[in-house]
Amino acid sequence: MSILKTQYEKDLYPEIADTIDEAGDFQRDLIEIAAERHARGEIDRRGFLTALAGIGALGMAGVPGGARAASGELVVVNWGGPAVEAYQTAFGEPFTAASGTKVVIDGTGPLLSKIRAMVESGAVTWDVCDTGAASTLVLEKAGVIQAIDYSVVDKSKVVLDYAYDYGIANYLFSYVLAYNEKALGKAPSSWADFWDTSGFGGMRTLRKQPNGMIEAAMFAAGKTTDEIYPIDLDLAMGKIKELRDSVIVWGSGSQSQELFRTGEVAMGNIWHTRANLLNRDMNGDVTWTWNEGIVTAGMWNIPNGNPAGTEAAMAFVASSQDPQQQVKLFELMGNGPANPAASEFVPEDRRWANPGQPENWAMQIKQDARWYQADSGKGDLTNDALARELYLDVMSG
């Protein structure tokens, strides 16, 4: 419930309140992962701090109450925890070295409502915000962020589809079919297998929210990659209803991991970063397939009237497109580089775990944030809101 603090601001602006920051949940989860690894001694302190910098959480540790931009400073806000140091190492230090501008990572969380409140009150303290695809659309609609200057930022340095007018991908993450082959006796290869309760016994886990789950249900219903969107909610919910007696739901990333670790489930639709940790922790018993994975992106946004100025912020975003920097973040936190050119810098033995690696990328579908934010035609609900309501109804039935 860490998002509660600023929920009020969301409430103040119902039009943006409608969206849940999907990427935000994921980013918070990354931070948790890094903290765990640090605790286990898998990353040394330096590496940990590096990882933090990458996600941008240092502000939390170093600058209580959030960073404030001084002249010659650039404030990047992310979800805190280990991500602060990871972002600093991956993106901050190289940018400072090249431009002389100090980068401060603020881990207080770029809640949409907060961005909007800042812009409207004229007291903007952030230069670059680490949000998601859906958030970008919402903020764009609210008119509080700047259009990306594609004369500075290079559209070709990002995977197809994730260079929006008002935001650009900084990393990728996926919902994947993870499974414990040892427990199942064989490997499922598609969501149809996931839904096949006679062929694959035991419990499965799905997320508490429909996002990423309804796409899988569409696949299970026999739809092909280009038939997933627009999602037929009746069809998807019908499929989920079929499966629900074999489903345990996960709320947080660590919970999804725990369900596998304790053997309560043998299959699940979970984030690839968690599947990756499971793979390592359980000596390869748990693995995943990229086939029919649902990939989505974290995005950079620049608020109107940012303190360091448009130019510096755009320069930072452009600098962060550097494949080496993105690979650094991948090594530290597990999130996939958004720049397709980064795949060749990924160490060969880690390529299979990178959602953006061409062979993996080709097997997945790209989550359509635009569909989620579109009007559902029922009441005043967006597709996102409607899906949540229907999903809850099905799951609790």
Next chain:
Amino acid sequence: MTAVAEAIAPPRKRVRDRRALWGRLFALGFAWTVLGFLVLPMVIVIPVSVTDQYYLSLPKEGISFEHYAAFFEKEIWLAATFDSLVIAASATALAVLLGTLCAIGCWRLSSRAAEAVRLFMLLPIIVPVIVQALAIYRFWIDLGLIDTYLGTIIAHTLIALPYVIITVSAALTNVDPRTEQAARNLGASNAQAVRLVILPAVMPGVLSGALFAFTISFDEIVTVLFITSREVYTLPKRIWNGIQDHLDPTIAAVATMLMLLTLALLLIDLWFKRRRKARLAALEESSQ
């Protein structure tokens, strides 16, 4: 044996009715089974807390106190315990102060209006916790109290208040209003009468109320989930997140320690009550 028991179960020599005996045995067996169900989960936590495994299970090869050590070594647990202690102690002090005064006022006035006030003060027991949490959360935002110690303390004070009022009012029913009258006749002021006569008489009730208030605040989770985020991180919130995410045996160790604490508080409370009873009996005797 209570009066009812004697009436239902006739003297031993008259137990010819075997059915009554069997009925009695059956009722007792059933009751103890139900009580076993009540206590079972608490008992199981203890061996689990000394497991030698790194996940939640009964000890496999031997017992180990590493999970207790983990609690005392990890900053997150200690910091959470500290937060909980500070908040519970402050909320208890406030609730006891407000609640005792209020109970005394209502008792002394003993008018319809005062009676209504006393009933009204029970509101936090009646209102569903989620509704209460929502209301407080929303208002705390306006006051800027979200994620602050002060905000959490105020919320817990109100939630604990009814319990103090109940226990103090209960203790007051045994106090003769005339003793206070007498004190006043002897020249005591209003404040003196309360401080010197009434307060000592209701002390067991006050202490009992304080124990309640402390327990309630120390265990409170739902409101805390709403009104705190990072700065204030109480023990129940840590446990809550632990249960949701990663069932780590440290939680079993914490649970065992909390159980022992509860046990100690319960014993203290029983002792207060016993003492109060003894004192009343002595008073009665001396007045006869």
Next chain:
Amino acid sequence: MPASLRFGYWLLIAPALGAMLIFYVWPLVQVLWLSVTEPYPGLQNYERMFESPAIGRIWWTTLEVCVLTTVVTVFLGYVVAYAMTIVGEGQRTGMMFCVLLSLWLSVLIRAFAWVMLLRGNGVINEGLMGIGLIDQPLRLVRNEIGVLIGMVHFMLPLAVLPIFANMTGIEARLISAARGLGASPGRALLLVFLPLSKPGIIAATILVFVFSLGFFITPALLGGGRVVMISEYIRVSFEETLRWGQATMLSTVLLVSVFLALGLVARVVDLRQVFGATR
């Protein structure tokens, strides 16, 4: 009592009453008010109550769980309370101690203990599989069974205490009289004792039902997202889908239901005694 003295006593009441009004009642009123003003003024939120299939289902689940919990709890509580009246002082103290310990122990810890016991590889399943009684773990948690077990466990002390308090007040001579008139112990129990203990049963029933209605922690932890009761749905509407109008509408309905239930019962038993007896 002179007016000045009266005023003095009201001064003692004032701080508590004031705090309650400002920090509790006022926020409550404010939040309930939202139900007719969010997102725009009108009764549309209340209309949704009848239109949304999700809300209908959730009320149904809530009622089902509450009724089952209440019936089971009051029955078990009655047995325990009755046993407490027919045993000696020592045993009674022991019984009371179990009840009080359970009552005092954090609900969170209790829910945790049940999760630990009931889950797929929990203590109960491991034990049963260890002695070869079952070869597949039973599904005891993250479903309605788990929620029921946890709720009954939480509510049991709340049922035992008022029933027991009432039973100790029953005039023993009435039962003696019934026995003297030739009634068997069973008949005396059924025809005399049971009717006399009715106020205790009613108090316990209402208490358990009212508490179950707004229960949050146990269903959230033991239901595992699969048993969604009204409290949890209020949280989701409030926090996750950010539909404050709907959340506050449901809160209002919940609160009114609780007051109605209590109001009904106030005609039968003295509520002050009921709440006095809970702790």
